[in-house]
Amino acid sequence: MYEITQKENSVQIFPVTDLNLEQTLFCGQCFRWKNLGNNTFCGVVKNSSVTICLENSVLSITPCAENGFEQLWRQYFDLDLDYAKIRKQLGDIHPTLKKAAGFSPGIRILRQDPWEALCTFIISQNNNIPRITGIIERLCENFGTRIENSDFYMFPTVQQLAGKTPEDLAPLRSGFRAKYILDAVEKINSGKLILEDIKNLPLEQAKEQLMTIKGVGTKVADCALLFGFHRLSCFPMDVWMNRAMEQLFPGVAPADFGEYAGIAQQYIFHYSRSNPQLFS
């Protein structure tokens, strides 16, 4: 279905549709990409730091080989899911959702690492995007492994954070969230919580498990499940989403959006944030 070619140290994939890198990388689901301009972005995923570019439905990834694409990037960008079909399906549910989906049709839900997503959204609570990005950057620089021949660092593993104290995390300037990060580390490192198992649990049980971590409530659990476990029916509710649901979707419940409610959430979230006049 995709035509994959390799040129020197980069790989090209065609045709990549329903993906807008700006919309997808900066809609608040991930915090480790930088916009280099000219439709080019660089970021770190797992142990790879790459530069990517999407033009005329050609996605190019550098440095990357074909097997690297198959092992990592194909899943990461969720390229085997038909977003056009899902958008159509969602649009038929509600006219405002159709409008929201049409506003940013290039958003995809990335398949991020479960630990990274969980940790990221613990940090995100009661916080703004520039600061979240800074805290995560310092977290990676202080505790992650440096990627060979690059200035980038991998996201620290649970093991790398095991046994740390809030004072050890002081350089992150994450405030009261430090103890929450460390509680998650302790629960996972001690085996009280097994992320691999959470993958296979029914949604409600998975959520319940995650919420045993201090600092993980409904919202953070939903974000972790949606962005780290690809549970597409999760519908994280924050201040914006509450307002959006009240005013734009009176009488509608998240469950009414069905199995792809999480994708609907991203369309609505981005639409609402980009059009604050809707709520004046």
Added chain:
DNA sequence: AACCAGGGTGATG
């Protein structure tokens, strides 16, 4: 069951 702290920063006026 309402409130409020915790840390810091960007946005707003």
Added chain:
DNA sequence: CATCACCATGGT
């Protein structure tokens, strides 16, 4: 320059 809000949660 002050104030507010912030992809929340836990504790009182």
